[in-house]
Amino acid sequence: MSILNKLLKGVKSLTRVLVIEDDPIIGEMLILYLSEENFEVQRVESAREGRVALSAFDPDILLLDLMLPDASGIELCSDFRQLTAIPIIVISMKPSVTVRIQAISSGADDFLVKPFSMQELKVRMDAVLRRMSNPAITKPLAIQSVESQTVGVLQQQGLSLDLERRTIVLDGEHIETTFSEYEIMKLFYQYPNRVFSREELINAVRGIDSFINDRAIDVHVTNLRRKLEKNPKEPQFIKTVWGVGYKFIKA
Template sequence: MTRVLVIEDDPIIGEMLTLYLTEEQFDVQRVESAREGKFALDSYQPDILLLDLMLPDASGTELCAEFRQLTAIPIIVISMKPSVTVRIQAISSGADDFLVKPFSMQELKVRMDAVLRRTSSAKPLAVVYKNEDSTIATEVQQGLTLDLERRTIVLDGEHIETTFSEYEIMRLFYQHPNRVFSREELINAVRGIDSFINDRAIDVHVTNLRRKLEKNPKEPQFIKTVWGVGYKFIR
């Protein structure tokens, strides 16, 4: 059963979320503060996080960035603030989707299913070595590869932690080396057509990936910009 952590201090909205998601066969734990949420990440080990940006002990899009530093699971922000600026800031801070209150519970479930489906649909990426005795599948230890169980990028044997969206972009690149992806293609691959994200958020994710992976982010060797089109990955 999928575990959902709801961080929401409004008792009415919190209770509605808990009841609805429980009826939809999710395992739900709800807390009312950022402090309790951080504790629950470790004790409850959720599969997805629903995060209100206005909590009694913290508020703002920097709150999303804090939780992104603590976990790589999908984060859906739920907020009273409808401004485009707040949405962009939340996505750029690591959120995987954004819903403005009040919202449809059915839409919430569809968006949750979408990010969870993308999380669980990762296929093993391995190099197969053959010898006379057996065929052995193993992950490459040198260079750049992916750890599917931990959902991290492995660079020269070192695990590089990423956000959900950074990992999904890198997984797409890795599966299609040398292919040029437009920003629109990356948006659709990471979010789904219905989710909120724009070109700027994609650029932010690529910039963050370069900082984590490239020896010199200003002269990237892995993720190249194709001017006027988008990006491509050089393996």
């Protein structure tokens, strides 16, 4: 690929949406609606095609159906999360809490049950994209003012956060996290020993106009403990404050 082509590839006039959906009716509805809303949309029907499109199409956001002909949507979500930090919204016929928890635990940023309102989908897409482009948008002014003064790398207790690269390193090892997990950990890290309610964490991760509940926050915290703590059942970093929420312990 020439340098000119690379530069042109890097310029995105429209937000790119990759839709992995094998149902032709739902797939076409998504293409029509999102195209009218000024998104650039590519739809594929299988996990294999989705992996190719993730690299070739270079999307800004992914809509992932859980029922695919050649792979488990949950496993595919987990695979994609290892490859990219873009927002992933799962769409599924299965409304059960168990499936929602599995999807979020695998790296999804949001979950919609079919049939759903296209307007609601658009709102949720805008919310996760807004959070990705401006993580401080829904935080209290006191938090924003402190965060605006924080640049580079935060370090303590063998744990470091690179704010520019959005990475976490523990004892020299890079820790893979979802977008939501990183946002929660960054908030903890910048305000050690402060107790955050679940509602505050919800607002920090999503924004007050996007769907997420207390249970989803608990799942994210559980995943962070699994990745960061030597013994997740007896956490040293992220402590539960019963009846209130969570706090990060600074030594």
